[in-house]
Amino acid sequence: MISAHLPALQVVVPLLAAPLIVLARRGAAGWAIATAASFASLAIAIALFLQVRDTGMISYAIGSWPPPWGIEYRVDAVNSFVLVLVGALASVVAPYAWRSVAAEVPEDQHYLCYAMFCLVLAGLLGIAITGDAFNLFVFLEISSLASYVLIALGRDRRALLASYQYLVMGTIGATFYVIGVGLLYLMTGTLNLADLAARIGDVQGSRPVLAALAFITVGVCLKLALFPLHYWLPNAYAYSPSVVAAFLAGTATKVSIYVLLRFYFSVFGEAATFVALPMREIFLVLSLAAMFLASLAAVFQDNLKHMLAYSSVGQIGYITLGISLDNEAGLTGSMLHLFNHGITKSALFLLAGCFVFRLRSVQFADLAGVGRTMPLTTAGIVVGGLSLVGVPGMAGFVTKWYLVLGALDAGSWVIAFAPVVSSLIALWYVWRFVETAYFQEPSAAAAAAKEAPTVLLGPALLGAAACVYFGFDTSFTVGAASRAAEALLAGMR
């Protein structure tokens, strides 16, 4: 029965696709394999999601070595949702990559680009699915190393520097993580997450465990770009090829947030995390700083991709705000925003890629008046932007609803106002684009432009349509997010 091995296949399919592509050494074959692997990943993720929803948690022992001795893959309400997000975004980005990579990456590197894409995909899916702390580290490194390469493929020479910055910060993050895991292993003698959760109670509150919590927090927060550890993110997104930015913006930081949630709620336990250390306060302050300062930084960018990147740092603040609220509505908001912001930001980067394809630039000066010549792309960005603002009928609104509700449940009116006031800053930067694109006289580049080809525009507009769809049909997202929040609050036992 193949369906019993779906958890393993979830990672193995994209992982094997990468060397296959390298063997083929052809861009076209690489694209075909990467796309097929993405679709397969999505199909497997959906199958796992449905299985978990109907029958509960799945535990899969790699090589039939029973946990906690062997590596366990463990799919539950929380990570099955993340798997679907990663699979879905890969499946939208991969078809788009065909023309976009051709336009933005030198031809002899195409196959490498697709191979690295598959490795990032395998790594991210692996991080999400594994139930083993060290295996998680391995996948973290696989996805990170591959994404350094992807970012460095950008046409702009600044991409090299951006990649280098990310490499330094990412390595520090991974090191901190592995130090934390080492400390945990020292105290409990196990690396299996569920086993850790069971054993940690005996040593709860001991100094090494608290140190482990601190190390893992800082390490993971570097990867998820929590303000002020976001330094690497804006350039990495702005100078990498458009497909890379679109894929990483929707998945990499989101998977890291999943890791944080997993450790906080499932391993350390909600009580230990928030009682022994002032994590709630720290996250509250940093989230608010992200929501206001990073969003404000987005207002003053003169490059669309930079603006979107700073907006990402701000939107990550929404997600961590839900964590600091530490109640069901708040965590539902976090899980929702993980998904909703993932699709929104990916769609926006894909649309920005359409501008890159035609205008060779996403500077606001070049985007002036582009609403006349590329109306669909521009309208798509307005839709995605409204989802960032959180206008009703958009995915972003649903998140904001739950965050405000979570803040009220936590009894704080002040926090309840934070997400809504911050969305005004989002309105500000989104409207800067609107006025540039619709009201200014077209720049020379914009006047000569026309819509990007359908293979680019199609997936990008599909993303924008998804922002609207998930604003109306919330049964999938809210259902999955609230089940995940419930599971997180219940702990792993």
Place this chain on the structure above:
Amino acid sequence: MSPETAILAALAIPAVGAALIVACGRVPNLRESVTLATAGLLLATVLALLPAVLGGARPAITLFNLLPGIPLAFRVEPLGMLFALVASGLWIVNSLYSIGYMRGNDEHNQTRFYACFALALAATMGIAFSANLLTLFGFYELLTLVTYPLVTHHGDAEARRGGRIYLGYLLATSIVFLLPAIVATWAFAGTLEFRPGGILGGAALSNAALGGLLALYMFGIGKAALMPVHRWLPAAMVAPTPVSALLHAVAVVKAGVFVVVKVIVYVFGPDTLAGVRAADWLPTVAGFTILAASIVALRADNLKRRLAYSTVSQLAYVVLAAALLVPLSLVGAVLHIATHAVGKITLFFAAGAIYTAAHKTEVSQLDGIGRRMPWTMGAFAIGALSLIGIPPAAGFFSKWYMVQGAVAAGHWVALAVLSASTLLNAAYFLPIVYGAFFRPERVAPAHDHGEAPAAAVAALLVTAAATLVLPFLGTWPLALARATVGP
């Protein structure tokens, strides 16, 4: 057509109309025919709902859940019925006027203009028929967004600035105050449905919490233009006049006060609010808005700006009357939504006709214009009389109920405000009428002109006539207003 289908049709007709308008964009005559046909069809659909609602039925339809436990749902109750009738009825007249105005001024991008207009009407129908706060909030925000291209129609720096203020005020108030208020209502009451008697009564909230929530609602509903969140309305006057006439004298601003009345009657419940000391600030703020806006109007030389501030003041009448919480004043509030609409749209039509025919925008330029444009200025006079509240114009009747309500509530300050404001209304309208007819022209106009295009003049005569005959035409507005207040 069953009432349930009629509700959906009322939402779909203008939306489909907008699509057809875009499709016919290259053939202006066909495009304008589509607009008129859509408007006619919409009114017919809304009218089809009237007998059932007057008969006590409350047609409703629930589509699907937007959030767990909160569906996208519509329910036609008397207040929404009245609002929908006013907006859809005046849309026909306004479309006729638009054709005259837009062609007379040779405006660009007319297809976008008519399409956005139709979408704005779809959003208005959604607001009018919403069965719960979340559905209403969605259409409320949609109305802001689809009217933005209309406000910035001219596309120049001034339009952009006006658009920024418009969007900034309306979205900021609704996102920062109204949304948390709705979420809090959901957290406290466990439902967002509009129910006679309110939903917050059973929540056992403290005095201060109710007062605070009321403040969030009242300032969150920026479209009601309660001071200090009124500045978007004068800013919106950069739009072509048909937009100012239907949207910023009827659909958008009336959506604001409509939601205010709806929240007070169906969310809080007048009986729940009656004992709340922390809500006593509302009549004061509304009263202040009435007087302050009138004084600003008195000093404004730009005609549209004067009309805009007059609207701010008249909207506050509705808020004041609703805030008095007695049945008579609530009837006055509901009626005023309709009576102010016909009166004010006439005034805007006249302002636009003057601009089209004479290219004049300032009050000080209007001396003697009554002789060149007697029909227009005659209609203006009728509209002005209605706003001042002189019988038999429609405005008298709503004011009558408000005054009675103020007496019944024993709120002498409100009574004083209503009287003072009547004088102020007269002070800023009558000199225009007097000057137009009885003073000589100060400077001869650059070109010899008569009336504006026939379509525009016909439209403003229709609304002026409606201002006079509406009160005698039927008892349904009053019946709807009474049914809103109590069984």
